[in-house]
Amino acid sequence: MSEHFRSRIDLEFTVNGEAVELTVPAGRHLIDVLRLDLELTGSHAGCEHGVCGACTVLVDGQTVRGCLTLAAQLDGAEIWTVEGLTESGAIADLQAAFVERNALQCGYCTPGMLASAKTLVESGSVPSREAIREHMSGNYCRCTGYEAIVDAIETVARTRAGVEARVEAKVR
Amino acid sequence: MTIRFEDPNRPNSYIGRTVPRPNAGKLVAGRGRYVDDIVLPRMVHVAFVRSPHPHARIGAIETGAALAEKGVLKVFTGKDLAEICTPWEGKLAHLQGMKTPPQHPLAVERACWVGEPVVAVVGRTRAEAEAGAALVEIDFEPLPAVTDIRTALDKGTPVLHEALGDNLCFRKSNEAGEVDRVFAEAPRVVEATFKTARHTGVTLEPRVIITDWNGADGQLTAHVSNQAPHMLQVLLAGHLDIPESRVHVICGDVGGSFGLKVHVYPDEVATAAIAKIMGRPVKFASDRVEAFTSDIHARDHEATGRIALDENGMILGFDVDDWTGIGPYSIYPRTSAVEGLQVTNLIGGPYAFDHYRCRTSVVFQNKGICAQYRAVGHPVAVAITEGLVDKAAAEMGIDPIEIRRRNLIADDDYPKTTAAGLKLEGLSHHKSLDSLIEAMDYEGLRAEQKDLREKGVHRGIGIASFIELTNPSPFMYGIGGARISAQDGCTVRMDPDGSVVALTGVTEQGQGTEAIMAQIVAEAVGVSPDLVRVVTGDTRVTPFGGGTWASRGAGIGGEAALQAGRAVRQQALEVAAAMLQAKAGDLDVRDGIIVDARSGEERLTLAEVGRIVYFRGDTLPKGLPRELMQTRHFITSDYPYAFTNGVQASYVEVDTDTGFVKLLKHWCVEDCGRIINPLLVDEQIRGGIVQGIGAALFEEVCYDASGQMLNGTMADYLVPMSAEMPDMVIRHVETPTAESALGAKGAGEAGTAGAPAAIMNAINDAIRPLGGTVTHMPFTPERILRALGTITD
Amino acid sequence: MKASIGGYARAESVPHALSLLGEADGVGRILAGGQSLIAALNLGVSAGDMLVDITGIETLRGATLDGDRLVIGALTRHGDIARDPLIAEHAPLLAAAAPLIAHDAIRNRGTIGGSLAHADPAAEYPACVLALDATLVLEGPAGRREVAAEDFFLGLFETARADEEILTAILIPCARPGDRHVIREAARRAGDYALAGLAVVRREGRHRIGAFGLDDRPVLCAGAMAKWDAGDVDGMIAALAKDIDPPSDTQASASYRRHLAGVLLRRIAAELGEAQ
Known part of the structure; x- marks a missing residue:
């Protein structure tokens, strides 16, 4: 060598x-x-x-x-x-939304999901559900079927942008 | 005591509410503890040399170069491990005529599929073990392979295991009524062939196990990503000759399972055997590529089915010939015959009719082993059933909803034993269908479909009714001699401060077992759910149980938890009654406080009861029972299984130029009996539907004719990802089972059972006017264009 | 699945990288974004390589104008290509192609030079540079040379780049007013390699069509281009089928891919205003 x-x-x-x-x-x-x-x-x-x-x-x-x-x-x-x-609190709202919406089951994908979601929600705008789905399309989850993840991210994006969340109705 | 479930304002009314999962917080913080996160002192790593051949005789094995590699500690062959580990056979005594040969942890004489472990290399690190494995030379003599299902039993096909005489693992026909006469005389007979593709589970966390043998203590410890810790305890003990009490299996956080992690895998047993030889911790963490070849596969079925109807579209009977290839060995200990067996039981399940025949032929082949995987057999049976029903409806000019209305078993016609022999306690097909129609605005969608069709846009609506087997009794495995427990247990302990620990034999893989157990125990004892700590997956502390599979956790484990929690509450009340010189029957526990049951007046805290019992027992009457720790076990006995039901609908758009399918929306109404946590049930259904969508559109393990796997990476075995998935509307009907006070049935598999059929019917609804239908999953763009005749060569 | 490599060296400059390659006894491998190479190493496709990491060579990153040519450094990442206003203005085809590549996390690392040098026949960029009539800049021990994109792709993962050369830049004729750039692909899932894809550039009534996923290499579809230039849309579709020789695999057969290519081209033509 x-x-x-x-x-x-x-x-x-x-x-x-x-x-x-x-x-x-x-x-x-x-x-x-x-x-x-x-x-x-x-x-x-x-x-x-x-x-x-x-x-x-x-x-x-x-x-x-x-x-x-x-x-x-x-x-x-x-x-x-x-x-x-987690320690810095940078994704505390995402984490809370994931728990609230049950956007994780086994949790194995979740840290990767949160990293991907972070860069989307910090853009400041409210992405469409299609845009969220597209952005998250490189993160595999076998458990949830993705909808709860999309909901949780949408909720955080709306909250951060000062727009009222509209998906909480799914949590009965 | 019964719980007034109908009263949402009853005290301690936690059952039936959405409460957050207690274990979700650690998982979003990255503080889960999966087996691969665990590092033990002196731990070494094993990598396997796997067969590159579908079928080959194993000759000389040269291990010198591997042993000389830096960091490689030991190399083991099949013969080495056979000396300390007995082989197994995945057979059940009640499945008459079933055959399968002995299987070893590492192949001994022949390798029988691509991916079968042959040699184990132990290194200081996984990288070093892999480097060593690459240097092992095995003299393989390739043998002829069996790959095709339908010709597996032909005379000209080689016999995979000579000692068995032929390639038939198991065959069974379930028959009732006069099938031949009815089909000969019926005004309408519709026939079709179906294929469901071979799948694999693709749990995001691959299989992983750490085993440690402490010879000084005579103790084997296994940290393993598994759904059935007690089953594994018993089987490892048996094959490695250790008393069961000295095998400690721990299943901490599990990164997805879906049935994939309920089986005994040769590489995992090999890891345990190697630990026993080396006397130190050994980790096997499957990588993704070996997962594709060594994890169980499922669903490789081909079937021809017929449905007979009268002139009014009333179903007279079903006649189905199902074939399935299961690889070279029947899985241990559940067997690989159960999927086919389920098909013979479940065809036509939602419908009322009298004449029934379904035969399954389970054959050996040189491919990966097929076994139980989420919704075992259901997606196959539902696709055949609902495909035939829709085809009949189309041919007879009957609306798909209408033909189901006419034929679904009436909601007041229970209990009922079906032509297939299923004992049904109570289902709600019609109520569910009504709810579905309303949820999806069926008429509105039909109108939209018609309008768009005139504009050249081809949309389709697909409906699929189904039943789902949950809460299995010992009739599933135990009566066949398998050491698989159908009962389950829960121990509930009140600690001195009034908080509660619940130890349950069912396990958590993300479904929310810990959440629902906390809710049930909280309601049973009378404390807030956040004061209940649930412990799962540890054979040394939890009651002996079956684990989590076949949608049994809530219905069986939940009932045990309810009874154990009530027993603790009763003990606390007895003690409180003695302290207060009152009658236990006049007291109640509400939110951690002993109250007067009638007035609600607060008398004493549970914490005070705990303090007295644990630290000042001298102040209580001698002989007063004061066991604030109670264990209860539960087993179903009235019915072999608690069937659930549901109906799904899919709305799709087919691009008839490209064959691409866009999923627009999906609906599911299902009835899993008592709902303990609505949000968790909804998400079980959603996740299950998407797994079913994978089956319908994407997933297929492909082999060539010689038995080589063609798509063993995540780049070419396509799993559902977020961009293509639809939003899903989930609704419920609740028909509790009377077998338990809780009334819960299972909810884990309904989504997967029905989704493939709903999507198949939706695609066919879209393309049938153009002259095509598809019945061969997955429905790839190419298969759709071939069905349309666009591509012919 | 652990990568087994022979050694690693970080290059400070192009000459340094060339000298490292020279020292690697023929097993040198250039490591750029690594999004294909490291996956291949993890999968054991290659072992024992001497990796020359060029990602620290800042001069190879970003786009600049050189007269009427856009110069894109080989280390410009997919994400930067998608966002760079200069690229959006002068090579909109690439700006449209970049978001089609895999996913965010991949686009944040993967580079255009790496993609072109890897020459995956199903990748977007190789077909784009054919359609753009781009020139690729190679630097080697013997100096710098330029190779037309048409002459660069020689076969499956095979290019005109010699082992001891480094692809350093892509030169693209700037888009002129009225030029149209379109890329369309059909992939099973967002971010997947496409079953078929076409990159089209129209300039002054003449067309260049780069095809991907449709042969053992990216293909400039000369037959279809000629028919299109002549205004013969049906003839164009027929010619396209002859321009390409698609592979068959577990995802799709050659016939399906050929059909799909025709559908895509017809749709692009419609988008560009051709009568059907």
Whole structure:
């Protein structure tokens, strides 16, 4: 191997606002670094080929697939996972709406769903249900049938935009 | 004591209300604890070398290179594990004539499907175990494969297991009346063939197990993503020769199950056997690619069906020949015959008629093992039934609603035993249909459909009535000798401060078991649900039970919880009566306070009862029972199953140029008896419908003729995603079962049972005027265009 | 499913990346957004690769104008292409194509250069650059060269890029007033690879049609283009069927895909005002 190629990589980045320094195998993807090295098990590995969205986390403010990103590529990045987003309160309204509307069953997809939903509801506008469905279409949920998730996100988007929620009627 | 369910203002009226799920908060915070989140000291990881061949003799196995790989600790073959783990056979004694050969944790002589585990490689990390597995060399000698269902029993087809003589696992015909005569004489006979595609569960959390053998303590611990912890306890104990009391199975948070995680898997048993050999924790976390080949499959059915009617469109009988391929082994311990068996029971289920024949032929093939998966057999039976009913209606010029009105069993005609032999306690087909018609504005939709058709827009409305089997008794598995429990239990304990812990044998996989148990126990004891802590999925602490499958959690586990909670309440009242020098019968518990039952006057808190019982028992009369912990078990006995019913409707638009189907809306009215938590029931139905939509439009495990799987990733096995799914309107009718005080039946499978048929009928309603019908699921754009004759080559 | 790689190096510049590729003994792989490559590595399609990570080379990111050509850096991400007003103005076809690619999280990482170099026959961008008559810029040890999009795609995942070269930029003739750019595809689910798709550019009555999902490579549909230029819509559909040689797989047969391509083209033609 050429001396320029490394099999282990030294990294410095921030996770949930905390500085992290660690050395990881070069082939280790972000989701494994979060789960195995940093013990942040809230995000899940569902398919490891970029389709299911369970490993979706925020890198520099944007959603990424934790399984399609090598940790080695993230030197200097700012990473947020469900643990940090919970502690900061950034998605408290989304989380409350998911619980209220029962927009989760087994909960395995939920941290990824919340990460994807976060970037939609913080746009400030109220997306149509079709737009919510389209935006969330990269996150697989086997349990809910999606409607409750769409409802919860719609409620939060409307509340954030100061528009009255209209889907609470489904919660009897 | 009966609960006045009809009075929503009764004290402690938690049953029947939407209350939030107590375990949802941790899940949205990422604080769930799924098995793959668990890391134990000295834990190692196993990866499996799986057969790349549909059928092959296993020759020499070269493991040297794998063992030399950095981080690889051990390599095990089938012969190694066979020394400490006995094989199993997925058979039930009451399924006469059933055959299946012994199955080992790792294949020993032959590999019989692509994905069968053959060699296990243990490494310090999963990555190292995988790297080692890639270096194992197995000398496979390919053997001829059986793949086609209909020719599996032909003379020219090779026999998959020579010792069994042929490829027939099981065959049964359910027959009543005079089928041949009636079909020969009937004014109208309509026939069609149906196919339901082979599916797999695609739980978002793949299967995962950690097993640990503590030799010093003689104890096996298994953390596993599973629906039936006690079943697994018993079976692991049996095959690894450990007393059942020394096998501890823990099912914490489970990332979806749907029946996929109620079976015994060879790789999971292998993981336990390896832990027993290595004496340290071993984790097996299935990855997605091996999930596609090693998780159970389901629904691979082909059927020819006939319906006979009189000149008024009254159904005279059904005659169905169903065939299903189940892979090379019958699943353990439930068997792979039950899906076909269900089809023979459920055809024509909602309708009144006298002449019935349904035969199922369950054959072996070199593909993944098929087994019980959400709504076992129902989607197949409902599709055949409702496809035939709609085809008959179309041919006779009868509206689809009208033909159902004429033939659905009358709501006052119960109890009833159907021609297929099902004992029905009480159903509400007509009430449900009325509610559906109103909910969807049937006439309005028909008018809109007609208008749009004139503009070249092809929309269709599809209806599907169904029954669903829930709350199974031992008639399902126990009588066949399987160590699968149909009873279930709950222990309720009041702690000193008056809060309550409920330990239940049914499990939580997201349905909301913990929420409904908290509601039931709260109402039974007389405390607020947020004071009830529910514990599930731990064989060491919960009463022995069956777990959660076949929509049994609410109806069976719930009744046990209700009775245990009431027993605790009664004990608390006895103690309070002694303290107050009153009669227990004059007191009640309301919201944690002992009150005078008549006036409602507050007398004493439960916390005071707890303080006295646990810390100042000396002040109570000697000999006064003071057990604030009570266990009750419940089993159904009047009926083998509690059937539920419902009806679904689908509204679709078919692009007749491309064959694409757009789902516009979906409705379901269903009757699961007493509803404990309306929101949770609605979401069970919605989730189930979308799983059924997957069946109708997207999902199909594809194999080539040689038995190679063609689409084993999530990029090409299409599951339903949010963008294409419709909004769904859910309504209920409540016909409680009289078998229990609670009156609950199951609600977990109704959505999945009926949705495929509703969508099939809707598509056919849209395209029938153009001369096409589809009955081969999934209804891909291409299949629709072929039905229309647009594509012919 | 853990990626097994031989080594990793982060390139600071294009020359640095080229030198790293040179050191990799023929097993060098350029890592850009990684949205196809890492999935393939996880699936074990490839193992032991020496990854040259070029994502830190800022000069390869973003779009600029160079006279009447739009220059898009190879590392410009799908999400940026969808949002960049310069691209929306001068290459609206790409702005329309980007949202069709997969999902948000993928579009936030995936790059146009990576997509073109990967040359998935079902991907949108390769067909777009054919329709746009774009030029691809390759830099290698021997210097810089430009390859017309038409000459770039050689077969299934096969391009004119040599192993030791890096695709650095895409040069696109700017859209002129009156030009029409349309992309239409038919995918089973939002974000899926399309069963069939067409990217069309009309300029001054002449048409370029790039097809994706319809052959072992993106195809410039010369036969259909000629018929369309001649105003023969039915002839165009018939010619399209001959321009392409669609694959059959578990999703759809070749005949279905061929039919679907015809439907899409007819719809695009109608959208562009052609009489049916």
